[in-house]
Amino acid sequence: MMAAGFALFGCRDGLFGPSIKGKVKSPSLSDFENEVRLALSMQKSGFNLVRVPMPEALKTPGASQENRFGMAIDLDSCDGCGKCVLACIQENNIALAGAERAKLGQFMHWIEMHGGVPSMCFHCGDAPCEKVCPTGAANHTPDGISAMMYKRCTGSRFCGANCPVHARKFNFDDPVATGRSHKFNGNVPVRAQGVMEKCSLCLQRLQDARHDFKALHPLESWRGRGVTTACAVACPKNAIIFGNWLDEGSPLVIAAKNRVLYAPREVAALNPSIVYMRGYR
């Protein structure tokens, strides 16, 4: 009954509070590099890709008609080195999986290799995860990012169950208390225990860029020029290109204009914002 009482009042840590778990020192960069190497060694099998058209403006009410951010991953030049995974970890303070979960291949990485091809949340235009999220913690920004509001997440994991590509990672235990997280980037809060997390398309970079722009040009419209994601920066082959699908001048549109675009079969019908490029039209 007392346990049920805890459940009612939500004392995750029982009577003693988290302090009992103690303070642990945070891991070093090399630990993360080792984990990425491990993840690459036991990477999942590849997607089977189907052709998709170039992403267009979203139809949902309130969706922006001038911004839809996304990425295109060039399969011709990507060699699956996995530098993007590490860059993503450092940008977004992603925690280590811990030994026993790592053995099962359950990493927290937002970017995972599927048959030598990086894959992350595809930021689907009509995302199944958002449809089933009970609290609205998983929701869509007007400019096409499938965002997570971690403070609003109640950890029902319905979104994770409903993601066709399993891009969502669940924080089974407290990354800080268990000493599995290192805060590389002060701009991104470390996710707490019990919330679902996933690729945010480097939301923080977009937010900062938008604000700095709006502060100086309050009346002009911001197209996200000059912003790029950590994985795109890190890619030595420039295989990952970030940009704005609705902006003719954006590097993304320029790169993808005369390429053949693909997406995994599971999400091809869900209007993904992130596509693969292979071959020329």
Next chain:
Amino acid sequence: MIFRILLYAGLALLLPGLAALGYSLWEGPAAWSLDTRTFWGTPISLFVFWIGLAHAGTLISAILLALGVPLDRRTSMLAELTTLCALVVAAVFPLMHLGVIENFYMVVPFIDARGNFANVGSPLVWDFCCIAIYAILSLVFFVIHLLSDRFQALEDLRRPMAWLLFPLVLWVHTIVSLDFAVTFVPEWRGAFFPLYFIAGAIYSGLAMVNVLLVAEGCRVRMLEKLMVAGSFVMLAFWGWNFALKGDWNFSVFAFGALLPQLWWVSSFRESAVGRLLVSASVLFGLWLERFYLVMPSEPQGFGWTDMGLIAFSLGFFITLLVFLRIKLRKPIEGDVLLFGELDEKPVPVVEHHTEPLTSREFIVLRFPLLVGVLVALVYTLWAVSRPAFDSVALGVPHVVAMFFPIVALVAAFVLCIRPFWTIVPRSRFTVLASAAVIVVAAFLAGMFYAGGSSQKAVREAGADIPSETIFDGTVPDSLHARALWNARCSSCHGTDGKFNEKFIREFYPVPQKLTAARLDSIGEDSLVHVILNGRANMNPYEGRLTEADARALVRYMRSLAPETNDSAEVAP
């Protein structure tokens, strides 16, 4: 006697179970077996199992009542009691399986101070509301039944309430099935899940009631036959599931459909142990079914915590049920008992034709249903108008799922308020108690409205000090320069290059006039030098501005300075 044994058995299961529950609350979802594809695991399979039982109890008693099939009071009360206890057990699991339990209130589609609103398109929200409403109504139904032998007013309520509950139960369990049918998980695809779940619920519920009847030391042949007949129907569902997705589980088949056929052996059928075994195997088989349904992939590390949770659910249920059964001995057993041969020869029903929409139930229900529909409409419109849905395309299928439960709740309230008002004794205690209940409810509503408070961040020391420039990176353009000027220089030199009269005249000797011509003659570099290192009254900004900033400032200053020789007072 049998009850005491059951009570001890229940406690023996409950206590270790509590330990497991406490541990999984402490540890969070990591405690039980999950993996990257199985996000729910044991608790939710238990939830589906017990909620199925919870629905079956009322379903059996309400359907039979609504359809006019006579069922004796004791059996039907047992069924309803099962419902209540199973509901309490089932309610624990969705709550404890959450990652952030203290945020569970965010699932309630109820306005919150910040204007957040639950996503009414999510089956979990439907679940929460439907099950809550169902719990309230089945409790009311049970209480009415409990008191119905003393008050005719309540006895008259039973059939209308049954007609309300009958669709509600089906609806609620359908919603539970939609939790799975809606998703993209290949193992859960199935537009037939509503029927599938309902059939499973009735089947397991019949088994449970039969088990309890064995404990009561009596039997109702009709229910046994219904159970065995149910095994046929379940077979069809499993067969179709196999045809659709090719997953077939032999143990489920064996326990759920094969073993129950032992009922045909008369010696088995006649012995209490035999009946117990048959019903128990049905229950076990259906639990297995739910277990494998909820875990699409082979569960990794199915450990003692899962066992403990199972033990907890079982022990909690038994303890609760037996406790209530002992407490309510008199009202449950008090009535005339007619057991057994009810269904052998169906009583010939004289076809007396009632004009459409004129049956007694309908006349009683007419007004409450109307009110219910109105309230549900208003609620739905209000909910959809919440700002949370500015960017969500809501369709009818999203909002319709909560419609009928709300109708049923309001209708039942309108239906019951008057008879209860007439029969409730006006003792001081009841008045105070009901008032207290209402006030507590209001308090809880207030808690939900307030929502949680997010704790402040602690900023590491020194972060307050501006980095040497607030615009790091590229060489500032004119807009940056203007911002810099307004922040750093305008307090003396004025935003427009005119002096800030209030400040300068009072405290500083006025610098000499500086026209565009003079600016040009001094030259950019030396002006930058002045800005960085200071001069007579000009402060050094070395370390607070980069040279790039200073240069941009000079250019900006130049743009402020008018070409004409008079009255330009731009001064370094």
Next chain:
Amino acid sequence: MSLLKRQGAFFGVAPLKWAGLVFAVVFAFFLADFLFCQKAAPVRVGADTSGPNTIAFLHELHGENIGLDCSHCHTGAASGARAYMPAKADCMDCHRLPLTENPGIEKLDSALAAAPAYPWAHKSELPEHVVFHHGVHTAAGVQCADCHRSAGNAVPANAGRGPAKKNTMADVYGGDNFSMQSCLACHRGETFKEKNFRPAATYCAACHR
């Protein structure tokens, strides 16, 4: 008829009791709201007179009346993300000179001499999952005092939601009574109607990360 009678039974008996019940319900609701709502402690910055030779910093001596705007000392308040606290160097820009004939000037000088390089520190912080950019709001025409009410003009952050509390303390600045509620109220255009700001973003990811 019976309905009427019932209502008589309802209200005829003891209207006071019913009124009391209703009051209790409403009270309980708001009590719970008050107890569990998002708190933010008022922050007093400036008038810190602890220590032997320190002097109360008064914003009204440095504000409008001598034509300095906030962003002169709080660098970035007008254009950056954060409004920083002035370093000692920023104070000395002006205080190098004797700015007044006031006899307290020696005390001021000694205080300034004793002051550390970075005398001020923020007392109120936003949670780290919240993004607030001062420059955007300034550019949109929001005055500092709209949110940071000053001794001069008392426009509390919760304007429109409650009576504007005229503050009596010398200098209450900073994040008193900031809540997502008040942010959203303004972003939805429910408060500060008279200033008719442009409509602002209300989707989660605009301010949260």
Next chain:
Amino acid sequence: MIPLMNAFACLLSLAMAQFLWHKPIRLFKEAFFLLLALVVFGFYAFFAGDISQPDMESYPFRMLALCLCFSTTALPNKRRRYLLMAQVMWLWIEFFGGISLYYHGVDMPWTRILAICVSVFGSTFLSRISQGMEFALMAYWIAVWVFF
């Protein structure tokens, strides 16, 4: 192609309906025939249609509902009630099955649902169900089944 399949399904359920609710009504007999019907429908759906189509998921059970509708017209007593319940079951399958498919991007079969609603509402007013009325109802159901 699809209407043809539906038409055959319709005939099949009409045929299976002949076995149900013959006096003396015995629980096990009916249950057995229900099982039989479901198995037959299942095989039909499996072989006649493309299982991977989402709207085939509930096909046999929709056939069963239709079959029950047909069979209730032959009931000895309480026909109107059971007629209603059979149609409501059909409605139930269509509606909630539709919701679950709606989340997979399939549109709700509104016309069919509305048509069944109409017949449900209409048949609440049937006093006694004459031969002609039986025929009319069956024709209506068949039309709804095959064409909507």
